[in-house]
Amino acid sequence: MKKLLSVLLSVLLIAAIFAGCSSKEASDVEQITKEGVLVVGITDYAPMDYKEKGSDEWIGFDADLANAVAQKMGVKVEFKVIDWDNKFLELNTRAIDCIWNGMTITDEVKKNTSVTEAYARNRQVVVVKKDIASEIKTVDDLKALKDFSVSVEKGSSGEAVAEENGFKYTSVNSQADTLLEVNSGAATAAIIDSTMADAMTGDGTDYKDLTSTVTLSEEQYGIGCRKDSDLTEQLNKYIKELKEDGTMKQLSDKYQIELVD
Numbered sequence: 001m002k003k004l005l006s007v008l009l010s011v012l013l014i015a016a017i018f019a020g021c022s023s024k025e026a027s028d029v030e031q032i033t034k035e036g037v038l039v040v041g042i043t044d045y046a047p048m049d050y051k052e053k054g055s056d057e058w059i060g061f062d063a064d065l066a067n068a069v070a071q072k073m074g075v076k077v078e079f080k081v082i083d084w085d086n087k088f089l090e091l092n093t094r095a096i097d098c099i100w101n102g103m104t105i106t107d108e109v110k111k112n113t114s115v116t117e118a119y120a121r122n123r124q125v126v127v128v129k130k131d132i133a134s135e136i137k138t139v140d141d142l143k144a145l146k147d148f149s150v151s152v153e154k155g156s157s158g159e160a161v162a163e164e165n166g167f168k169y170t171s172v173n174s175q176a177d178t179l180l181e182v183n184s185g186a187a188t189a190a191i192i193d194s195t196m197a198d199a200m201t202g203d204g205t206d207y208k209d210l211t212s213t214v215t216l217s218e219e220q221y222g223i224g225c226r227k228d229s230d231l232t233e234q235l236n237k238y239i240k241e242l243k244e245d246g247t248m249k250q251l252s253d254k255y256q257i258e259l260v261d
Contacts, residue, residue, distance in 0.1 A: 028097060028226065028229045029234050033073065036074075037075055037076055038066070038070045038075050038078070038097055038098070039078045039095075039098075040077055040096065040097065040098060040099075040101075041087060041091065041096035041099045041100065041101065042058070042063070042079050042081060042082065042100065043101055043175070044174060045101055046060060046200055047196070047199040047255040047257065048061050048063070048101055048195060048196075048257075049063045050063075058079045060255060061254075062100050062102060064255075065248070065251055066100055068238075072241070072242075073238070082095075083173070084101075084153060084154065084173075085154040085155035086155075087099050087103075087224070088112040088224075091113065091226055092112075092226060094226075098223050098231060099113065099223065102122065102195060103221060103224055104122065104219045104221060104222075105220050105222040106219075109222065112224070112227075113224030113226065114224070114227050114231075115224050116225070116232055116235050117236050117239075119239055119248075119259065120257050120260060121220055121260060122194055122218075122219050123194040123216075123219065124158055124193065124217040124219065125192065125214065125215050125216065126189050126191055126216065127178075127182060127189060127197050127201055127210050127211065127212055128182065129209055129211075130209055130211050133211050136214060137213075139214060142214065143166075148167075149168055149170065149188050150162050150169040150170070150189050150190065151170050151177070151178040151181035151182060151187035151191075152169050152171055152172070152190070152191050153171070154172065154173065157193070158175070158190075158192055158193070161191055161216045165216065170187065175190075175192045176196075178191070179200060183209070195257060198212070199255075220260055223235055
């Protein structure tokens with residue numbers, strides 16, 4: 001009887017071990033490969049992720065790069081527009097697989113994600129109407145403006161820089177909205193990424209009367225994955241390959257993005 005009980009316990013133990021192995025959660029890369037889709041969290045942000053008028057296709061430096069990486073992975077990309085202020089929640093609840101949208105590598109990003117190696121350079125710049133641009137050479141010049149106010153994207157590097165400089169600011173949903181605020185006169189200035197400022201302001205754009213002035217910070221872009229995710233290493237690997245085969249240089253030239261050496 002004791003021998004039979006011992007055998008039964010052994011069988012149950014082995015079964016439990018196999019059950020544990022079979023129920024082990026798949027890694028991010030395994031899950032993405034299985035489903036055939038890489039879900040990328042973005043905002044509407046030219047020249048990184050945007051749609052041309054009349055088109056439903058997401059294009060841009062990051063969008064094109066994500067598609068190139070996905071092709072190497074053997075999957076397709078699903079671009080999901082997210083609230084930038086909730087980007088970490090979107091990531092950790094698995095609504096998206098990564099945050100890939102000209103995201104500045106900050107201490108907060110490092111704390112909340114497993115971030116890739118930096119792949120592009122950026123600056124936080126102050127955008128104002130051209131008719132006052134000549135008055136602005138320094139941060140003190142900005143603060144000296146009458147009724148000076150700043151518009152920033154909520155949860156962005158622009159918002160952090162505004163706080164650091166002691167600016168009175170209003171947070172809006174996107175960087176594109178900050179330009180609307182300045183253009184309409186609701187704000188004196190916007191603090192946004194230089195990549196967007198270069199693409200969306202000045203002659204030949206919808207914001208021809210706006211221009212960049214003071215640079216407030218230098219930064220780098222990275223892609224945010226979940227903590228301890230194997231996707232981070234995979235993205236680093238493929239981006240390195242795309243840099244070596246010239247794809248990154250082509251995208252850099254096309255969208256006027258400065259790459260990290």
